[in-house]
Amino acid sequence: MRLPFPTLAALLPILTPLATAQLHHYATLAGLKYFGAATDTPGQRERAGYEASYAQYDAIFSDPSEFGQTTLTNGQKWLFTEPSPGVFNLTEGDIVTSLAAKTGKLLRCHALVWHSQLAPWVEAKNETEWTKEELSAVIVRHIRGVMGHYKGKCYAWDVVNEALNDEDGGYRQSIFYKVLGEEYLRLAFATAAEVDPAAKLYYNDYGIERLASVKTEDARRLVKMLRDAGLRVDGVGMQAHMHADNHPTAEDLEETMRGYVKAGVQEVAFTELDVRITIPVNETSLEWQKDGYQKVARACVKVKECVGITLWDFYDPFSWIPYTFPGKGAGLLWFEDFGRHPAYQGIIDTFKELIKDKTGKCGRRLSRVRRATLPRGRA
Numbered sequence: 220m221r222l223p224f225p226t227l228a229a230l231l232p233i234l235t236p237l238a239t240a241q242l243h244h245y246a247t248l249a250g251l252k253y254f255g256a257a258t259d260t261p262g263q264r265e266r267a268g269y270e271a272s273y274a275q276y277d278a279i280f281s282d283p284s285e286f287g288q289t290t291l292t293n294g295q296k297w298l299f300t301e302p303s304p305g306v307f308n309l310t311e312g313d314i315v316t317s318l319a320a321k322t323g324k325l326l327r328c329h330a331l332v333w334h335s336q337l338a339p340w341v342e343a344k345n346e347t348e349w350t351k352e353e354l355s356a357v358i359v360r361h362i363r364g365v366m367g368h369y370k371g372k373c374y375a376w377d378v379v380n381e382a383l384n385d386e387d388g389g390y391r392q393s394i395f396y397k398v399l400g401e402e403y404l405r406l407a408f409a410t411a412a413e414v415d416p417a418a419k420l421y422y423n424d425y426g427i428e429r430l431a432s433v434k435t436e437d438a439r440r441l442v443k444m445l446r447d448a449g450l451r452v453d454g455v456g457m458q459a460h461m462h463a464d465n466h467p468t469a470e471d472l473e474e475t476m477r478g479y480v481k482a483g484v485q486e487v488a489f490t491e492l493d494v495r496i497t498i499p500v501n502e503t504s505l506e507w508q509k510d511g512y513q514k515v516a517r518a519c520v521k522v523k524e525c526v527g528i529t530l531w532d533f534y535d536p537f538s539w540i541p542y543t544f545p546g547k548g549a550g551l552l553w554f555e556d557f558g559r560h561p562a563y564q565g566i567i568d569t570f571k572e573l574i575k576d577k578t579g580k581c582g583r584r585l586s587r588v589r590r591a592t593l594p595r596g597r598a
Contacts, residue, residue: 240285255288334393423456456490472518
């Protein structure tokens with residue numbers, strides 16, 4: 220997203236200066252497993268045309284104190300991994316997977332069964348042309364082919380992505396649901412559990428971080444359905460594509476996550492975080508954005524089952540937002556000139572505050588224990 224020069228110049232006094240990388244460092248001190256950023260194949264999609272920025276981008280991405288985890292934004296999706304029936308191409312997925320290994324990052328893998336970015340051959344037949352047996356076999360083959368290739372390399376997999384309707388509840392009318400109903404969800408999770416028993420298996424969706432949302436209620440019900448079927452579903456991924464001027468409170472985020480834990484998952488995560496702004500940005504909208512990011516950081520630390528936060532990339536020009544939401548952008552933490560958004564320091568400040576609270580409580584507990592064990596008159 221190319222911001223007008225006058226806008227950047229006007230914002231210079233409030234932009235966060237370059238400093239030592241800190242996001243993953245402070246996230247782990249606060250108790251999270253990781254703070255990460257998704258990334259895509261160099262030269263492809265939003266990254267095309269920005270080759271001059273790659274060296275600086277790569278230096279930030281590679282720093283282990285900044286990001287301890289990554290996700291492939293596109294390279295493991297069906298469109299790229301199985302472009303023809305039974306013909307697998309794992310080239311794009313291998314690029315980012317190798318980069319994660321080289322830079323010592325935890326890898327979340329994304330996504331096995333999704334209605335979008337689906338290979339055209341899957342949708343070339345409608346629900347009356349696919350038989351249940353045929354489409355079931357296609358799902359199993361795809362999961363075995365892709366997940367099997369990356370076995371042992373992925374901390375977690377988004378097994379099913381965005382199976383729920385946006386507004387009115389219920390299931391999205393994808394080709395998978397039209398042919399197989401709920402059975403495609405059970406089939407996907409059962410197959411994934413067989414292929415890589417060590418990987419955490421997630422259901423992932425957007426709009427399920429809001430406490431009062433029908434979609435959130437449906438996501439809890441989906442988890443319960445899988446658990447009642449005796450299937451393993453380890454986590455719920457909240458994509459958290461949020462709005463700077465309208466986002467949940469930290470307390471609502473906490474309660475939402477606890478609801479998923481009560482439904483039966485062991486962990487939750489913010490998997491595709493960005494906070495979009497109406498362009499051009501200004502000081503007020505950047506403060507709103509900072510507040511949104513801080514609420515996510517606070518909520519994740521407060522809920523012990525929340526293992527981490529993943530940005531949906533970190534560099535504004537590589538964001539999907541301007542291409543999908545005209546008039547919106549600047550949703551990440553680095554501007555085009557690599558100046559940091561105020562939200563960057565806001566996240567750090569939140570982690571530091573929570574670390575201080577945690578160590579303070581530990582110190583107070585230790586003091587009470589010491590006083591209780593000292594001889595009378597020595598306290």
